[in-house]
Amino acid sequence: MTERVMIVTGGSRGIGAATARLGAKAGYAVVVNYASNEAAAKAVVADIEAGGGTAIAVKGDVGVEADIVALFEAADRLGPLAALVNNAGVVDAVAPVAEMSADRLDRMFRINITGSFLCAREAVKRMSTARGGQGGAIVNLSSAAAKLGLGGARVDYAASKGAIDTFTVGLAKELAGEGIRVTAVRPGIIATDIHASGGEPDRVEEIAPSLPMRRAGTAEEVARAILWLLSDEASYSTGTIIDVSGGRSILP
Ligand code: NAP
Numbered sequence: 001m002t003e004r005v006m007i008v009t010g011g012s013r014g015i016g017a018a019t020a021r022l023g024a025k026a027g028y029a030v031v032v033n034y035a036s037n038e039a040a041a042k043a044v045v046a047d048i049e050a051g052g053g054t055a056i057a058v059k060g061d062v063g064v065e066a067d068i069v070a071l072f073e074a075a076d077r078l079g080p081l082a083a084l085v086n087n088a089g090v091v092d093a094v095a096p097v098a099e100m101s102a103d104r105l106d107r108m109f110r111i112n113i114t115g116s117f118l119c120a121r122e123a124v125k126r127m128s129t130a131r132g133g134q135g136g137a138i139v140n141l142s143s144a145a146a147k148l149g150l151g152g153a154r155v156d157y158a159a160s161k162g163a164i165d166t167f168t169v170g171l172a173k174e175l176a177g178e179g180i181r182v183t184a185v186r187p188g189i190i191a192t193d194i195h196a197s198g199g200e201p202d203r204v205e206e207i208a209p210s211l212p213m214r215r216a217g218t219a220e221e222v223a224r225a226i227l228w229l230l231s232d233e234a235s236y237s238t239g240t241i242i243d244v245s246g247g248r249s250i251l252p
Contacts, residue, residue, distance in 0.1 A: 007031040010088030012041035014192030018219035024053030031075045032057045062088045062115030072122040084123040086116040086140045091198035112160035128178040135179025137230045142186040144249035172239030181238040183229040188245025189216045212247030
């Protein structure tokens with residue numbers, strides 16, 4: 001049994017994979033959740049094991065409640081849960097709200113919002129000192145989009161991340177007396193596969209010159225903020241949302 005277990009939803013690629021790797025270096029046994037890319041998840045696990053750490057890959061769609069329950073049961077077999085990173089999230093193709101189908105909105109909100117709520121529910125059951133747990137920390141992945149709104153492009157995604165901001169503040173207050181801190185990061189444009197999944201494989205290169213720092217961020221730059229929020233260094237920070245956006249989210 002390892003002492004501190006961390007679950008990273010969507011830990012197979014991008015920000016989640018960087019978080020899983022840094023989490024292992026910080027001493028967590030890491031549960032690398034993924035939706036379908038088993039090879040990518042196994043590569044993260046192999047990296048962690050090569051560095052002397054402990055990790056397992058667990059397939060599961062955070063848009064499906066039964067998968068979430070099974071994910072946490074798999075994590076229980078590693079040891080007591082200390083950290084949840086609600087990272088799994090999706091975007092869709094650029095579209096105006098007038099063209100958005102109910103199916104599109106259902107998928108967006110089910111994965112990005114409901115999935116984060118249900119993962120937090122399972123984490124609270126295990127970590128809350130009011131329920132016999134030892135406390136812990138939850139970090140949610142918001143986005144600069146929550147402030148920017150992304151009108152004409154992805155208002156559904158932006159609104160899902162606005163919900164994550166409110167969820168973070170509300171859950172932080174709910175759990176502040178139960179040994180669980182709840183925080184979030186708001187990344188700006190980060191160089192990962194998510195842009196290609198939304199039909200814009202060249203988005204990072206195209207938008208970089210217009211960003212305040214003239215470049216996108218890296219997954220590791222976001223992961224470092226996540227690891228700080230999870231650590232004891234952040235012991236008086238709850239309800240805190242850190243912008244990791246190279247100045248983007250403070251643009252008008
Ligand atoms: P990414 O590169 O597209 O990776 C997404 C990860 O989530 C993959 O590991 C994927 O698994 C997993 N995933 C997708 N749908 C899932 C589901 N239904 N259930 C479980 N896992 C699922 O994404 P990213 O750019 O690292 O983004 C991570 C988070 O940061 C998201 O919440 C995103 O909204 C947020 N964010 C990203 C940016 C950015 O510019 N990249 C900016 C702001 C916020 P598979 O490998 O199996 O597909």
